[in-house]
Amino acid sequence: MENLGTLLHLVAGGKKLREVWEESGFTSMGEARRALEALAAKFDTGAGDVVLKRKGTAPPSHDASRRSDTLIIYTDGASRGNPGPASIAAVVYLPSGKLLISRSSRIGMATNNVAEYRAVLDGLELARNLHAVEIEIKLDSELVVRQLNGEYRVKNKDLRILHDAVLAEMSHFAHCTFEHISRAQNTEADRLANDALDSPTGDQ
Secondary structure, three states: OHHHHHHHHHHHOOOOHHHHOOOOOOOOHHHHHHHHHHHHHOOOOOOOOOEEEOOOOOOOOOOHHHOOOEEEEEEEEEEOOOOEEEEEEEEEEOOOOOEEEEEEEEEEEEOHHHHHHHHHHHHHHHHHHOOOOEEEEEEOOHHHHHHHOOOOOOOOHHHHHHHHHHHHHHOOOOEEEEEEOOHHHOHHHHHHHHHHHHOOOOEO
């Protein structure tokens, strides 16, 4: 499991499986891929089901003062060139509409879809840092939402790695949903992602 954890950390950071399987401690790329596939198989993502749940109880909070049981997260990924220079953004709100935190950064060269997945992973990391129990993730990529909801198959190998990394991160929450929204409903995350591309430092 330590090897798999290292592998997930690397691919979630944008590395390709063929670049990191040996670094993660696997004896072959095939073994690493089978480990990811076995992990993904543990999650039930039935077609048409818009809610993905982890079996069992919610994880305990180690810092009750910072815990937010339910969070709403807007994410967006941008790529100029597809593939081209890319960035990600995540904006976290309480159900009341209060903004808790936002973050954006450049991620190098990537496609739109890779950037969208990386943004979701960044949103999940923010939610974990806030010790969330239930999260709603909203993004304007219909493809990514349908893949994460089990409605579309993930045929692209690079996207499959990121897809499996998202499923693994979901195990830290009791309840997680993915909702497709229009770009007009995702203006803040969209702005932050584009600002990151325009910023000299790449961070917002």
